[in-house]
Structures are given as structure tokens and as C-alpha cells.
Amino acid sequence: MNQTTDSLGERAAPVEIPLLTPPELARTPSATSSLPSSTSPTATATRADPVRVWCEVRARIPYPDGQFYLYLYRNSADQKEHLAIMFGDDIDSLSLNEARADETEADRLIRGAKPRPNPEAGSLAHSGSPSSEILEADGDDAFTGPAPLVRIHSECFTGETVSSVRCDCGYQLAEAMRLMQIERRGVVIYLRQEGRGIGLMDKLRAYNLQDMGHDTVTANLMLNHPADARNYDVAYAMLRDLELNRIRLLTNNPDKIQQIQDAGILVDERVPMIPRWWNDTPGALDDMDQELLPRRAGATFSNPNSAPRSAQPGSPATPSSASRVMAEANRYLQVKVQRMGHLLDLPRSHSGILPTTNSAKRMGTEATSLPGAPLAKTKSDACLTQGAGALSIRTHGLAPPANPSLTSNS
Numbered sequence: 190m191n192q193t194t195d196s197l198g199e200r201a202a203p204v205e206i207p208l209l210t211p212p213e214l215a216r217t218p219s220a221t222s223s224l225p226s227s228t229s230p231t232a233t234a235t236r237a238d239p240v241r242v243w244c245e246v247r248a249r250i251p252y253p254d255g256q257f258y259l260y261l262y263r264n265s266a267d268q269k270e271h272l273a274i275m276f277g278d279d280i281d282s283l284s285l286n287e288a289r290a291d292e293t294e295a296d297r298l299i300r301g302a303k304p305r306p307n308p309e310a311g312s313l314a315h316s317g318s319p320s321s322e323i324l325e326a327d328g329d330d331a332f333t334g335p336a337p338l339v340r341i342h343s344e345c346f347t348g349e350t351v352s353s354v355r356c357d358c359g360y361q362l363a364e365a366m367r368l369m370q371i372e373r374r375g376v377v378i379y380l381r382q383e384g385r386g387i388g389l390m391d392k393l394r395a396y397n398l399q400d401m402g403h404d405t406v407t408a409n410l411m412l413n414h415p416a417d418a419r420n421y422d423v424a425y426a427m428l429r430d431l432e433l434n435r436i437r438l439l440t441n442n443p444d445k446i447q448q449i450q451d452a453g454i455l456v457d458e459r460v461p462m463i464p465r466w467w468n469d470t471p472g473a474l475d476d477m478d479q480e481l482l483p484r485r486a487g488a489t490f491s492n493p494n495s496a497p498r499s500a501q502p503g504s505p506a507t508p509s510s511a512s513r514v515m516a517e518a519n520r521y522l523q524v525k526v527q528r529m530g531h532l533l534d535l536p537r538s539h540s541g542i543l544p545t546t547n548s549a550k551r552m553g554t555e556a557t558s559l560p561g562a563p564l565a566k567t568k569s570d571a572c573l574t575q576g577a578g579a580l581s582i583r584t585h586g587l588a589p590p591a592n593p594s595l596t597s598n599s
């Protein structure tokens with residue numbers, strides 16, 4: 190139950206907020222999107238999208254380097270609260286700003302929507318007109334200029350909240366936000382797809398399997414999950430709601446690029462995510478196994494937006510422990526390149542047996558034709574067999590572990 194207000198400070202009767210159905214806002218004839226087909230920038234999308242998304246609320250979030258806006262979305266596919274972390278003010282949500290039936294101006298302010306552009310729209314919404322109306326986007330807000338930076342990021346409690354360096358997720362989120370802050374524009378689509386879609390519980394089980402010597406791909410398969418259980422239906426519905434049909438995508442993941450492009454969103458450029466600790470440390474690209482990291486790696490992850498690139502007073506971890514910590518993240522990246530086809534040039538000492546010429550930036554044919562092992566798309570791709578007290582894996586369409594070092598502790 191939620192309280193509403195007639196005007197700021199005056200409470201009205203509580204109203205029920207329905208779950209998993211769009212709010213009582215302006216409906217569109219389209220069954221596949223919350224956007225009117227006439228204004229949707231992706232009306233030419235090549236793939237039907239059954240997922241509907243709508244932004245419930247937007248709020249300003251100050252942080253040490255500036256501020257961004259957090260958009261909270263609901264959708265018709267799951268009960269999760271997916272998020273958009275928005276930099277700049279020239280991108281906005283259509284569904285957030287739509288007029289909703291029986292809504293006061295105070296209601297709009299509280300959920301972070303723009304004020305109604307004129308009183309007529311308000312009276313229509315309050316009069317219970319059949320489906321309210323779509324508020325026209327302000328002319329001033331029309332998007333112009335180069336495609337904005339976008340990162341489609343999957344939740345990682347371990348990497349983002351408790352600074353695990355088993356993976357590079359914490360770094361990637363911070364780096365994306367840092368770049369968007371510099372450009373003063375961009376959006377992180379933050380999807381609640383913990384553990385590449387398998388959830389935190391099974392991700393932790395997978396970590397235990399990794400500590401027994403299996404890599405991140407094999408561990409998923411042993412738990413009867415595909416290597417990557419995600420899809421990006423919610424992401425591209427959110428991008429459409431934000432009127433982003435042309436983007437520069439921050440990613441190394443070719444599957445992510447392909448799925449977004451298949452949905453009709455033009456990936457104008459792939460912006461690679463190079464691990465910052467490779468760039469920070471002279472020589473690290475040539476030999477990651479050397480003790481080359483003079484500062485505690487965790488400092489980068491705990492506050493990476495403001496972390497200077499030089500050694501930090503107060504974080505005096507020894508080179509050997511820093512090297513050991515980063516080695517785990519490096520091995521994780523190595524597996525993503527060699528078994529999942531990620532587009533990242535590995536340092537020579539970790540390039541293994543598979544080609545690593547993955548430096549294409551311009552999207553189109555280049556990136557999708559880059560070498561790399563195909564992913565297991567479905568559970569049927571992964572077949573788990575168990576016998577004689579030992580687990581063994583048959584994989585279909587996935588590259589096997591590339592070299593013995595991968596199977597030992599990745």
C-alpha cells in the first residue's frame with residue numbers, strides 16, 4: 190500500500206500499487222512495448238520484444254565525483270528491480286514521464302517525473318479519460334550528438350559490494366561510471382542477473398568448484414547451467430524506453446553485442462574494457478605473473494572512481510600479495526577470452542593456445558567475426574555426467590579448457 194498526496198504535504202487515501210503490470214498510465218496499442226510505435230526509435234527493430242518495461246521512479250544520487258540519476262524499472266518478465274544509472278540530462282525515460290491516471294502533480298514529483306507541460310494534460314489524466322495521454326518529449330531534450338556510452342552490466346554482489354577480485358565486475362562498473370562522468374553523458378543498464386543469470390547461491394557453489402580446480406565455465410556446466418544463462422530482453426526494452434537506438438557499448442562480450450544488435454539497437458562502437466591494473470602497471474601486459482603491482486589491488490575496487498593510479502598511502506599491501514590477488518582476476522579474464530570468446534588482448538604470457546587478436550573497435554562485421562569459442566546457449570548444451578565418484582563434463586559447442594593452467598585454479 191502506498192500513500193499518495195493531493196499536494197505536497199497532504200495525504201490522500203492509500204492506493205494499491207500493482208506488481209508485474211504496468212502502472213495505470215497511458216497505454217499504447219503496441220503489445221510489445223510501453224512506447225507508442227509512432228514515437229519509438231526502435232520501430233524498425235528486427236526482433237519482436239515481448240518484454241514491457243516501465244520506469245517507476247527516478248532520483249538524484251550524489252557521489253564523490255559528481256552526481257547521477259538512478260532510474261528504477263519494473264518489467265513484465267520478472268519481479269526484479271532493474272536499474273539505469275544515468276549521467277547527464279539529455280537522456281530520459283518515456284515511461285517515467287507518461288501521464289498516469291488519477292495522478293497529482295505531487296505524485297509526479299515524488300516519483301521523479303517531469304511536471305506536466307500544461308494544465309490540459311493534467312485535467313485529462315484526472316478526468317479518467319480512457320488511457321490518459323502520452324506526454325510529448327520536450328523539444329529541448331531531443332537527443333543529439335554522438336552516440337552515448339552505454340554499459341549493460343550484470344549484478345555481481347561479490348565483485349561490487351564486497352570487493353572480490355575473483356572477477357573484474359567491480360572494476361568494470363566503476364570504470365564505466367568513471368568514463369561516463371568524464372563525458373558527462375551515458376547510462377549503465379544494471380541488470381539483476383547475478384552470476385551470469387544463475388543466482389548468487391549457485392555462483393557461490395561454482396566458486397567452490399573453482400577452488401577445486403575447475404574454471405568458471407566448467408563450474409557452471411557442472412551445476413547444470415549454461416556457461417552464460419543471461420538474455421538481454423529487459424536491457425533493450427530499457428534502452429528503447431530511454432530512446433537510445435544507437436549506442437557506444439562498453440563491453441568485451443561478443444554475445445552481449447550480438448543480442449543487442451539483433452534487437453535492432455545499433456552498436457555504433459564497441460568500447461573495450463581493459464583492466465585498469467594492466468594499464469596502471471608498466472610491463473603488466475608482458476608478464477602478469479611478475480610481482481608488478483605496487484599497491485593493494487582492492488583499493489582500486491573499493492573506490493575506483495576516485496582512486497589515483499599511483500601507490501596509495503595507507504594501502505601498503507606487499508607486491509607479492511597484490512600480485513597474488515590480481516592473478517585470480519587475470520585467470521578469470523583468461524578463461525573469458527579463451528573459452529567464451531571475449532574480445533580482449535591477453536598479455537603474451539597468458540595467451541595460451543587460442544588466437545587473441547581481439548582488438549576490433551568498430552562494430553559490424555568485425556567484432557562478430559572475431560575468433561573465439563562459442564558459448565553454450567542453453568542447458569542442453571551442457572551435459573553433466575557423474576560416475577566413479579568423480580564429476581566429468583561433456584561440452585557441446587564450448588571450447589575446452591585451453592591449457593593446463595586454466596584447469597588448475599581459474
Ligand SMILES: Nc1nc2c(ncn2[C@@H]2O[C@H](COP(=O)(O)OP(=O)(O)OP(=O)(O)O)[C@@H](O)[C@H]2O)c(=O)[nH]1
Pocket residue numbers: 341342343344345346355356358361382383384385386387391392395396405409439440441442445462525531
Ligand atoms: N556463474 C558465474 N558468474 C560469475 C562469475 N564471476 C562473475 N560472475 C558474474 O558474471 C556477471 C558479469 O557480467 P558482466 O559484467 O555483464 O560482464 P561480461 O558478461 O563478462 O561482459 P563484459 O564485462 O561486458 O565484457 C555478473 O553477473 C557476475 O555475478 C563466476 O565465476 N561464475
